[in-house]
Amino acid sequence: MSEGTRPTQVGDNTWAFVWSGSWGQANTGLIVDPGSTSMIVDTVWDVNRARQIADETSRLVVDAPVTDVVNTHSDGDHWWGNDTVPAGARIITSTASLHAMKEEAPPRAVHAFASLGSMVGWVPGPLGAMGSYMNRVRGGARLPRRTPRMPTHTFDVTEQISVGSRSVGLRCLGPAHTSGDLIAHVPDAGVVFAGDLLFVGSTPVVWHGPLGNWTAALDHLLSLDAEVYVPGHGPLCGTAEVAAVRDYWTWVETAAREHFDAGVEARHAARNMMQSRDFLPFAHWGSPERVVLSLSTLYRLWDGKPAAPPTLARRARAFADGGTLLREKKSR
Ligand SMILES: [Zn+2]
Secondary structure (H helix, E strand, O other): OOOOOOOOOEEEEEEEEEEOOOOOOOOOOEEOOOOOOOOEOOOOOOOHHHHHHHHHHHHOOOOOOEEEOOOOOOOOOHOOOOHHHHOEEEEEEEHHHHHHHHOOOOHHHHHHHHHHHHHHEEEEEEEEHHHHHHHHOOOOOOOOOOOOOOEEEEOOEEEEEEEOOOEEEEEOOOOOOOOOOEEEEEEEHOOOEEEEEEOOOOOOOOOOOOOOHHHHHHHHHHOOOOOOOEEEEOOOHHHHHHHHHHHHHHHHHHHHHHHOOOOHHHHHHHHHHHHHHHHHHHHOOOOHHHHHHHHHHHHHOOOOOOOOOOOOOHHHOOOHHHHHHHHHHOOO
């Protein structure tokens, strides 16, 4: 059994399946009204883990069948397990996320791309760097063979969902990490499922932007003053960790903009930033090289291009930079 497939209770009749938090290892949630109905938050892309979570969930919802499933955003690691939820359940996401899901490369393409990556990973230069990084992103996950069920119900900005007698507040705070990031607030349990607006213990990535929306989203999360925040990746946390992500983005925005204005290209800027003193508070977070992925988005926006979901080609170019930084680190 893979790590953490036992549910962690995060509030009254509210659970999280917390995973290690590295690439693709997303957390999921479960909100139960005993004797009535239940809601799932996010589904994982690794086929084996998705099945184990479905088994554990079935034990917790014996008298409260799952009627609603929420996907927090369009990245595959948060919804490619949708075929493991009960067939009759309604699947909900934001209008912007559903649109992006339809545009995303299907699991089969990501699998092919990562497998190719593992073959060319030894090649010097950007192709090999991209390949080895892509393989790292997939990690050990076994992806589904076909594109799973898409959401069947969408909303634009906010929606209240009844889970039996409980109420869950959905709010789209994107575009930020992706085009339609949403959070699920469970006020009666003091819990917020934050999706990838919150990374804990690993470095966040902005794929869509603008960054101002992300810091505003973090302010919103702080204003909810929840007892427990369930991040998209990493351990459960409180407001201090939310504030730390906000500090990270404030630093990135300032330092990256200085480099951009001075005409320093993104990879060089990332290298400088990771060597600066201001980076120290974040240096212990996993995958620090991800800053260069975020710079690929920010530079694009500062060049005057519109915010847009990352295509596979855009991700591939960013992964080539990430892989190059890692290789430099290893050879130092
Ligand atoms: Zn994620």
